[in-house]
Amino acid sequence: DAGVTQSPTHLIKTRGQHVTLRCSPISGHKSVSWYQQVLGQGPQFIFQYYEKEERGRGNFPDRFSARQFPNYSSELNVNALLLGDSALYLCASSLGPGAHAGYTFGSGTRLTVV
Amino acid sequence: AQKITQTQPGMFVQEKEAVTLDCTYDTSDPSYGLFWYKQPSSGEMIFLIYQGSYDQQNATEGRYSLNFQKARKSANLVISASQLGDSAMYFCAMREDNNNAGNMLTFGGGTRLMVKP
Numbered sequence: 001d002a003g004v005t006q007s008p009t010h011l012i013k014t015r016g017q018h019v020t021l022r023c024s025p026i027s028g029h030k031s032v033s034w035y036q037q038v039l040g041q042g043p044q045f046i047f048q049y050y051e052k053e054e055r056g057r058g059n060f061p062d063r064f065s066a067r068q069f070p071n072y073s074s075e076l077n078v079n080a081l082l083l084g085d086s087a088l089y090l091c092a093s094s095l096g097p098g099a100h101a102g103y104t105f106g107s108g109t110r111l112t113v114v
Numbered sequence: 115a116q117k118i119t120q121t122q123p124g125m126f127v128q129e130k131e132a133v134t135l136d137c138t139y140d141t142s143d144p145s146y147g148l149f150w151y152k153q154p155s156s157g158e159m160i161f162l163i164y165q166g167s168y169d170q171q172n173a174t175e176g177r178y179s180l181n182f183q184k185a186r187k188s189a190n191l192v193i194s195a196s197q198l199g200d201s202a203m204y205f206c207a208m209r210e211d212n213n214n215a216g217n218m219l220t221f222g223g224g225t226r227l228m229v230k231p
Contacts, residue, residue, distance in 0.1 A: 033218065042118075042205050042221030043159070056218050088157050094217065103219065105151075105159035 002027070004093050004106035012112045013081050021076045021109045025093030031055070032074040033103070034066060037088040049074055050096055078111075086113045117141065118206055118222035126228050127196045134181070135191040135225045137206030145211040148189040149219065150180065153203040162204075165189060193227075201229045 005024040013019050025032050031050040035043035048056035049068035063079045072093075078085055088110050092103045119138045127133040139148065150162040165173045165180045173180040181190040193200060203226050207219040 042223050045218040045220070048218055058218065090159060102161065102164070104161070107156060107158040110157065
């Protein structure tokens with residue numbers, strides 16, 4: 001079975017541009033979460049989606065948005081990119097938001113803003 | 115206050131020896147889960163072990179065990195018989211089951227483990 005798939009793997013953007021990152025969860029998983037990991041730090045929660053609805057949002061500005069599609073894949077959009085948005089963006093999928101749901105992470109998209 | 119604290123930025127261990135990575139947490143939620151992940155240089159977060167707040171016994175998964183001390187709010191990871199491939203960043207994370215943010219994970223700052231041959 002395929003794991004969590006993220007694309008692209010690497011990306012270089014210029015300040016002010018926008019970017020779209022994509023995530024395909026494990027087959028059968030209906031929940032997708034997004035995390036930002038700045039170099040040298042632990043991941044920070046951005047969003048969680050379940051059954052196409054937003055179930056949680058972290059402390060990120062409105063420049064960050066996401067959505068989940070009927071096939072449970074997800075996109076993370078970031079507008080008006082800043083240098084500080086340079087990070088590894090990780091997607092995690094799980095069966096659902098239940099208390100004992102496990103999480104499987106993808107390999108991430110490494111975004112560099114110049 | 116930090117919800118997850120990992121006080122060891124870096125640690126060395128000799129190959130084949132055991133090592134303990136520290137993690138303390140802070141929550142008022144009676145129901146929570148604690149996770150350890152390994153992150154090699156490739157970036158992927160690899161799940162190692164899980165401990166639920168109501169679990170009576172410490173979790174074990176192969177060479178990994180979790181020393182769960184609920185009263186002290188600590189959840190240290192013990193790796194036995196270290197291997198060169200264990201060299202990586204290790205993250206402790208917590209999920210609080212009664213918050214309003216779905217099942218988000220809160221991560222610590224990580225510990226870089228280096229295994230010496």
